[in-house]
Amino acid sequence: MFAAAALALLAALGLALARAIGGPTVFDRALAANSIGTLALLMLAVIGFLTGRPEFLDLAILYGLLNVVGTVAVLKFFRFGDLGDPGEAEGGG
Amino acid sequence: MSVAGHFASHYSYWITFVLMVAGLYIVIARGNLMKKLIGLSIFQTSVYLLYIAPGKLIGGTAPIVAPAFKVYSNPLPHVLILTAIVVGVATLALGLAIAVRIREAYGSIEEDEILAADRDGGERV
Amino acid sequence: MTLAHLPVLVVVVPLIAAPVTLLLRRPGAAWGIAAAACAFSFAAALLLAAEVAARGPVSYQIGSWPPPWGIEYRLDVLNAFVLVLVSGVAAVVAPYAWRSVAAELPRDQVYLFYTMYCLCVAGLLGMAATGDAFNLFVFMEIASLSSYVLIALGRDRRALLAAYQYLILGTIGATFYVIGVGLLYLMTGTLNLADMAARLPGLQTTRPVLAALAFITVGVSLKLALFPLHLWLPNAYTHAPSAVTALLAATATKVQVYVLLRFYFSVFGLQLVTETLPMPEILLALSLIAILSASLVALWQADLKRLFAYSSVAQIGYITLGISMATKEGLTAAVVHLFNHGITKAALFLLVGGIALRAGRAGFDRLRGLGHSMPLTSIGIVIAGLSLIGVPGTAGFISKWYLVLGAIETGRWWLAGFVVVTSLIAVAYVWRFVEAAYLSAPGKRTPAPGESPPVMLVPAWLAVAACVYFGFDTSFTVGTARRAAALMLGEGP
Amino acid sequence: MNVALEAVSWALVWSGSAFCVIGALGLMRLRGFYPRTHAASVIDSAGAGLMLAGLMLQSGWTLVSAKLAIIGLLIFFTSPTATHALANAALARGLSPDPAGEDTPSKR
Amino acid sequence: MRRFLVLRVVGKLLIPFMLLFALYVQFHGDFGPGGGFQAGVIGAAVIVFYALIFGLPAARRLVPDAVVESMVGLGVLLYAGVGVAGLVFGGNYLDYFVLGADPVSGQHRGIFWVEAGVAITVSGVMLKIFYMFAGRRRALEDQ
Amino acid sequence: MMAVTVLAIAVQRNLFSVVVLAGIYSFLMATVLVALDAVDVAMTEASVGAGISTVLLLGALYLCGGEEAKPLARPWLPLAVAAVITGALVYGTLGLPAFSDPSAPIHVHVVPRYLNEALRETGVQNVVTAVLASYRGYDTLGETIVVFTAGAGVIALLRRLRRRGNGEPR
Structure with missing residues (x-):
């Protein structure tokens, strides 16, 4: 049932984690991190249904949001080095 | 209780130890100031499990009262750990700030280099 | 009205003074507020000590929740004494800091110094006054975090390193303390020190309690700089600003000693500490x-x-x-x-x-x-x-x-x-x-x-x-x- | 809830999780960073999308469903963005799209 | 960051939603998971996200330093002030029972303001720390 | 669920790209916390660990330079210390109540009142919020102050100083 889905997700998490640990470049890791975020989000949703308390989807939303922020931060860091850099932004952005 | 049974029933604690020891090991063994801080936060994270895992009741649910549920997990550890997380992030932020300042003052965040710099510096002005 | 609320006001007044100093952003005003708050605390601590001496332990229920559920401030002769020491030293050091800090710190850092000073004092006082194991941890962290900053504000670059080392060791110490408290909590189901003490008999020789004793001892010893764990102290004291050294040397380690005393004799009990383990x-x-x-x-x-x-x-x-x-x-x-x-x-x-x-x-x-x-x-x-x-x-x-x-x-x-x-x-x-x-x-x-x-x-x-x-x-x-x-x-x- | 709906929902959840595993496998097995981004997007779009749809059917017409929809939209918008930005950054940092050049981790 | 056009567009879409979500977490804390701290962190994360996409100076224009710094202090004052209000109305410190007409509404009111205080301080602090870290190199160069 | 944690530990043994891994670690930890019913904690852990800490670490990493730590010279002492501590912990926890034992002291002593009375006494459904903000409100005040301390501390440490130059040693 849901438990099976959870197990599948768990396996996927494990694989992604292996990539995150092994990944030769930092981008691999960031990619894996992003995927792990998504998988964890799904996991949460499934656990919510598993325990019969789907209200906890708030948490999943939070994961989704933070995932983006985290990934963008990592990227920005590796792209420009500086988190506060406006990049090539022109006015009117 | 048999050893295996004991192991199973205290599983959560074992994980806590492994995390804790890994974190502590990083703190003590690593010379890089940033890594030390990360190790420190892992060390603190392990404590979260130590508190929260025993609060769980199998068949229980999160402590948000609703008519459909009778058994809830223990909310008190959650409260404590919320506070502990906050303390952890505060410590992390401060530690990082100090590390940044150290980097600016010494030009390095490797502990041995810093100590060497101080030793060579000899008499301060 | 005020008299009955003194146990909490002792701590809260410096606590409130801290954000006020931050908001005002003026060195002079910050100094005045900090000094006044410390003086108030000192007076309150003296009054409390007198009251405790006359009438025995005082208990104050924060939020009006009865003790095992809410957080209790519990003052007996020992804590009142420590309160007097801490607030007294704070009240003496505060006026002193006026010139000393002005000379040692850049002007736009001065008001932050007083913010930290108030927080440190409030943290130490809170540690001494509280009757709740976890609340003690929270205030321990307030005191330690602010003291890391205070030390790092020292002029020499070594102050930074000293503060960093102190931060690492102090955090490990605090975490050990939390582990110890956690074990105790798991065994007794309560965080209130008095309640804990009441529920410990019978559990005294169980392993978690012994381990808790060990963890709390090591954790607190790290903070009080007991011999093999004292390495952070000389650097920290040497490179911190003078006023900070005076405050910390006179109070911080002493409060930790108090915590040790409190756990040894009020919670674990003499018998456990002296007879079961070779602690002495x-x-x-x-x-x-x-x-x-x-x-x-x-x-x-x-x-x-x-x-x-x-x-x-x-x-x-x-x-x-x-x-x-x-x-x-x-x-x-x-x-x-x-x-x-x-x-x-x-x-x-x-x-x-x-x-x-x-x-x-x-x-x-x-x-x-x-x-x-x-x-x-x-x-x-x-x-x-x-x-x-x-x-x-x-x-x-x-x-x-x-x-x-x-x-x-x-x-x-x-x-x-x-x-x-x-x-x-x-x-x-x-x-x-x-x-x-x-x-x-x-x-x-x-x-x-x-x-x-x-x-x-x-x-x-x-x-x-x-x-x-x-x-x-x-x-x-x-x-x-x-x-x-x-x-x-x-x-x- | 009627049986048909139930069955559809289960099918969706199951296939979603299958896609997740496949994506993760791809993430693990594919050589080179750029191929891997494809595997990751399998997780993000197919896996997550199907699964969320299945869960939505489970929960029926409620707030939960709405939240699931929000999550779905969120993933729908953000994860391609993130992948795009990631690839962009990787390219800018000089990571060669040629799979042969992959195993020389020049930049970390 | 002209090259990240996609990111900018998505960011614009996302930011209002995130803010809304922060408010939801703040006020829904009584019924579901969440509360002041989490809401504060999310609120800070929104601005951080904005800064990541549009650059720190833009974020600083949006939420100036002075505002952030006063948020840091105001939140604590609000929390401590609720406690003092308990004193003023004749209860113990942080006593919410006396704040409302009946105990439960008093509790409600107390919890509400307390959580608001937490959220303000937390978002202020997190944002301030981010500004401090992210803007440091620039400040160094300016000197 | 616990397998995830074990994997997370494996992550921690590896110290490359620590920051990214720390973010992943936080996500996993939060998921485990959800499995343990600690929803609020998971939310906090996720937002703090994956959101704020990552950004902070990156910011600091940028300022500090991201060079690698050197390999260890003498790993034995730390290992020994860690082993001793594990020993103490293992010793201590062997006597603890088993996982999910409803008769453990923490479930019988203080908590029932929170669970049974919180709704009536505070009118808040989420018991964690009720305990956090009301029963143990003073702890939360302390927690806020801790955050405040960190914020003010970072301001104090990282403020650009006109008189002192670029943080040079005098």
Whole structure:
């Protein structure tokens, strides 16, 4: 049932984690991190249904949001080095 | 209780130890100031499990009262750990700030280099 | 109305003062608020101590929730005593900081210094006042985080490193403490110290409780700089701003000692601590090593601040020595020494701070002939130094006296001898100052004649006067300490 | 809830989780960073999308469903963005799209 | 960051939603998971996200330093002030029972303001720390 | 569920790209916390660990330079210390109540009142919020102050100083 889905997700998490640990470049890791975020989000949703308390989807939303922020931060860091850099932004952005 | 049974029933604690020891090991063994801080936060994270895992009741649910549920997990550890997380992030932020300042003052965040710099510096002005 | 709420106001007033100072962003106003808050706390602590002495323990339920559910402030003779010490030192150091901090910190950092100062004081007071194990941790963190910052504000770049080391060790210590509390909580289901104590009998020999004892001991020992775990202290004290050194040396470690006492005697109970585990023996051994090694190391220091920092490690050894006896005399000695050493070190570091202000720093090469250029400061250091040695007529003598009494009472004459002999080492390092200040010709680095400004000298001399005063009038210190010891040993208030 | 709906929902959840595993496998097995981004997007779009749809059917017409929809939209918008930005950054940092050049981790 | 056009567009879409979510977490804390701290962190994360996409100076224009710094202090004052209000109305410190007409509404009111205080401080602090870290190199160069 | 944690530990043994891994670690930890019913904690852990800490670490990493730590010279002492501590912990926890034992002291002593009365006494459904903000509100005040301390501390440490130059040693 849901438990099976959870197990599948768990396996996927494990694989992604292996990539995150092994990944030769930092981008691999960031990619894996992003995927792990998504998988964890799904996991949460499934656990919510598993325990019969789907209200906890708030948490999943939070994961989704933070995932983006985290990934963008990592990227920005590796792209420009500086988190506060406006990049090539022109006015009117 | 048999050893295996004991192991199973205290599983959560074992994980806590492994995390804790890994974190502590990083703190003590690593010379890089940033890594030390990360190790420190892992060390603190392990404590979260130590508190929260025993609060769980199998068949229980999160402590948000609703008519459909009778058994809830223990909310008190959650409260404590919320506070502990906050303390952890505060410590992390401060530690990082100090590390940044150290980097600016010494030009390095490797502990041995810093100590060497101080030793060579000899008499301060 | 106010009187009934004093237990919480003692802590909350400096706590509220902190954000106010941050919002005002003016050094002068910040200083005024901080000093006023500390003074208020001191007055409140005195009133509370009187009340506790007259009527026994005071309990205050925060949020009106009854104790095991809500957080309780519980004051007995011991904490009230510690409160008086902490707030007293804070109130004395605050006015002193005015000039000292202005000289040592850039102007736009000054108001933040007072924010941190208030937080540190509030944290220490909160630790002393609370009757809840986890609340104690929270306030421990407030006090430690703010003290990391305060130390890091020191002028030298080594201050940063010292603060960093302190941060790492302090956090490990705090985490150990949390682990210990967690184990206790898992066994008793409560966080209230009194409730915990009530539910522990019967569980005393179970392994989690023993492990909890070990963790709490190690964690708190890290913070109180017990011998093998003291490595952070000398650096931190040496490189921190003078006012901070005075505050921390006089209060921070003392509050940790209080925490240790509280857990040993109020929560775990004498029986567990002394009989099940070889705690007294371990403490005794560590204390002896601490006293001996730190005193000897102190002898070779080139900087007066550092010298006194090592002497602090040694003096903490005396306190734990008193605890390790676990008898009434021993505990009395520990509590009295806690207080006396607090004021003595406050006096010393305040005066040394004056030298640092005039001379840049307090290396021995700048102390030559200081007796002539800064006579009041020098004589103050000598008097406080005498108290450190334990010369009769000073506060230090009283605590050493009880320590010796305790040693003799338990039949350990060699221990009494040890205390006397190690005091001689203290004579040696205080003599180094005397030699430099009075018997040497002024060197080229000696500051030009001129005292430190009165706003620094007066608080310092207040502390010096306290050293002498409590050497003669022992009714407050010894009286309270005796009652605290009796309380801890379960002989009733 | 009727049986047909139930069955559809289960099918969706199951296939979603299958896609997740496949994606993760790809993430693990594929050589080179750029191929891996494809595997990751399998997780993000197919896996997550199907699964959320299945869960939505489970929960029916409620707030929970709405939240699931929000999550779905969120992933729908953000994860391609993130992947795009990631690839962009990797390219800018000089990571060669040629799979042969992959095993020389020049930049970390 | 002209090259990240996609990111900018998505960011614009996302930011209002995130803010809304922060408010939801703040006020829904009584019924579901969440509360002041989490809401504060999310609120800070929104601005951080904005800064990541549009650059720190833009974020600083949006939420100036002075505002952030006063948020840091105000939140604590609000929390402590609720406690003092308990004193003023004749209860103990942090006593919410006395704040409302009946105990439960008093509790409600107390919890509400307390959580608001937490959220303000937390978002202020997190944002301030981010500004401090992210803007440091620039400040160094300016000197 | 616990397998995830074990994997997380494996992550921690590896110290490359620590920051990214720390973020992943936080996500996993939060998921485990959800499995343990600690929803609020998970939310906090996720937002703090994956959101704020990552950003902070990156910011600091940028300022500090991201060079690698050197390999260890003498790993034995730390290992020994860690082993001793594990020993103490293992010793201690062997006597603890088993996982999910409803008769453990923490479930019988203080908590029932929270669970049974919180709704009536505070009118808040989420018991964690009720305990956090009301029963143990003072702890939360302390927690806020801790955050405040960190914030003010960072301001104090990282403020650009006109008089002192670029953080150079005097």
